[in-house]
Amino acid sequence: MTLTRSIQYPNPEPEVQTRKPGRATAMRLIVPLQGVVQGRGGLIFGSLIPCALFYFLQLYLKRHRSSNSRSNPPSPSTSSPNLAEITRTSSRSNLLSRGLIGPVRISSRAMSIAKPNDSPYYIGLDKASEDPYDRISNPDGVIQLGLLENRLCFDLIAKWMSENLSDSMMGREGGDLSISGITTYQPVDGTMELKLAMAGFMSRVMGGTVSFEPSQMVLTAGATPAIETLCFCLADHGNAFLVPTPYYPGFDRDVKWRTGVELIPVHCRSTDNFILSITALDQAFNQTRKRGTKIRGILLSNPANPVGNLLSREMLYNLLDFAREKNIHIISDEIFAGTMYGNEEFVSMAEVLDSENFDKNRVHIVYGLSKDLSLPGFRVGMIYSFNENVLAAARKLTRFSSISALTQRLVVSMLLDTRFIEEYIETNKKRVQNMRDLFVAGLKTLGIRCADSSAGFCCWADMSKLIPTYSEKGELELWDKLLNVAKINVTPGSACHCIEPGWFRCCFTTLAQEDIPVVMERIRKVADTSTLCS
């Protein structure tokens, strides 16, 4: 934390980076200094504070040093003669006692990651994967409504695969070139063929209103690393992004874990049907600024996950204005762009940028095939950016997350098969819509209302009537009952950082139609006991 705050100086220089990792003790100094710098403190403050801090530091070092030398007296004397043989042996002996004491430790950042899952989102996912429901073989298992996966059109994909697989993999001739095309090193940011195919697919999915430029694409192994890579590129350790809540629980890992970037929730409420307001954004921006944290951007999902609503064209304009005013970036996660089922029109950030003369450099779109082509197992994600620098950096960083060449080739031929794609998109839309209607109607019979939505694989259901107390605790109690008594894994709103308790995310595309009555029956059971209690 302390390290990178320091990079907030106006012109972070590259050499700084190499030196930065110096010593943590001295680095701590800089943080309060910066507060003064940014708060425009006077010269007196600016001299008193560093001096005082420096004195304390010296004091601390002195105490620290003396205790050290007491424990192993030979070290100061032997370390001064330069590199003679003596140093080695003597240091060895005095380190031995220390080295053998504890076991080897892992890094502190890994330590916090290694801790067992505490979010109900991951606990539920684990539980459901340990004991998955199956109509015939495991009718008492946990029904998975927590993972955003679409199984409604697997028959279409399976059919395509069995017809075209060998041709697409080996090439029609099975020539020499085709094999080395999948086994040898390929560009880490994806092959040009796949970028072209993706560009075509994306504009088809978004209704043909936008065209995407393959040269502005960077392909990654899933949308998860796409988001992480963008965070690395747009923000330094200790900076923050604004995120409207409720948001996808995975962002907490994707954005924060390795990059050290913070997420500032911007709360949306049920009274606005969870639609983002610029006022709330502005408020969150100012509050964060006051705390001394630098905000580098806004992270949006459009269509929103979990609520499933869309950002209107007007809202996109306002967001762009806001971003320009504050000079921050916009990351627009449009991974659900192709799973629309309402009558509302989806507007991509790319479309808005095309039509108006905005500063394109601050807009970055995340996309992937996990949702729109229901192929999460293929791990195909994308960064689409208008910023040359971001593209250059992201291209280099994809070395840590590139897609297997075999998969790329498979996806290329799938995407280029326009007849299949057309059929898939149309059928998928119908089936998703159908499932949603059935599911929402089922919840309605139980007296559970869903937020209005027009896209995605899940409904955002209001179960606040079923919770024993109107609080996060009450919500988690209900979640626990649903998971352990009713054996249904749903995602509680608190995992999505929703500010109002009692909302739950239920994914319906993992189900078959026959499962819906089962789900409803199980919820009813819990609902009955809950209302009895209260």
Added chain:
Amino acid sequence: MRVIVPLQGVVQGRGGLVLGSIIPCALFYFLQFYLKRHRHDQDDQNESNSLDENPSTRSPSSGKLAQLPGLTRSLSRASLSPKGQSGPVTISGRVSGIIKGADSPYYVGLRRVKEDPYDELGNPNGVIQLGLAENNLSLDLVKGWLAENGKEALLGNGEDPSISRIATYQPFDGLMELKVAVAGFMSQVMEKAVYFHPSQVLLTAGATPAIEILSFCLADAGNAFLVPTPYYPGFDRDVKWRTGLQIIHVPCRSADNFNLSVASLDQAFNQAKKRGLKVRGIIISNPSNPVGNLLSRETLYSLLDFAREKNIHIVCNEILAGCTHGNEEFVSMAEIIDLEDVDRKRVHVVYGLSKDLSLPGFRVGVIYSFNEEVLAAAKKLTRFSSISAPTQRLLISMLSDTKFVHSFITINRERLQRMYVKFVAGLKKLGIEYIKGSGGFYCWADLSGLISSYSEKGELELWDKLLNIAKVNVTPGSCCHCIEPGWFSFCFATLTEKDIPVVMERIQKVSEICKLNC
């Protein structure tokens, strides 16, 4: 940031209180001065900017503002807008370093080959690739297998439900079946001397992210790893870029045949310590890349002792374990650890199928660790770098085909051996000395006789000549941080036997030019 560096000097140099207060204050004044000047500039720009900008876009947005309630918002807007609109939006400091950093000759050369690749018939004047560690010698075997079994491997036996095996979310750290298969393959490659436990295996999208993830798990930003030089040029990116770690070079010399000595490790460790750096581990490649020698059992033991003594980790990159071609015996760190029952927690092995199965395009890497905490953290981090499910399915059946795997390993070894002998014979004819290698695709050769000045500059001049006149892309030793100038790495596994005379002729041409000039 600049402020802090001199301060540190004072702290560690045990400067007095007076110095310690004058310096920070002075620096702080300068900083403020600088900031002030800088801010003025920006404001000026803003004013001109906002004048230029078409007023039409601004006014409607402020109109929209008026519709919404909330006094604070419009106020803060007004006060912020001159500053907010300042320059163009910036990217993060950490990646601007990544973009700016000039590419090393290693990457420059690779790009040149890509633009103008040699082809015996199609482009006989193109650049010959000797810089990329890729093995094309046994591609025909892989191709044959894929043609026969590819479809079945992906789809099972054509049953419908099998599609959910590849289309749905799978565990990020790899399917258990593939872990079992890879563990089996690893022990087969290492001649069954070791048993690898599938539960200690994590799969990543290539060995590159495997190394990065381990770096994240073993060290915090600002810590350092010891790495014997010459080392694989990619480490500079894998270990340092995003993790904020440093690499401390531990030079190996031609006099020792570039073998690692614990004495120089110790020296580097102490120097780093003196500079205030915390060393968290050693990264070694065995078989080494680019030199191609193996670490002896004895060296491995002393490395372990060293690591224990300093309480640091060992990351052992054994990605070339199956590409040994001499008579020397390869010993895996896992084997040593198996025998020695203590202290397993500090050993982490990196592996992958890019080299030993010559499938770099498939992006399959392995972290094999004995440390449960590392495994737990790394497992979660594989979400950023997982292997696509169709690739995993294909590999499960490929690796389970023991007959194929066995014949692949044997034939591949034979072919590597033959190419190595031929290539080395060619170099010998030109009077070029080399280090005798027993593993990998490289030949580490001493061209110091041809360089104009015994320095990195001279070496890069020769590299430039080789690339642009002879049209041969080799990796200069300086990219691998070799301490002695004039060494070059030649990767021979991308060639066919027919190419060897062409390469030798091209090198000879340059060597004649160099000798004339000398």
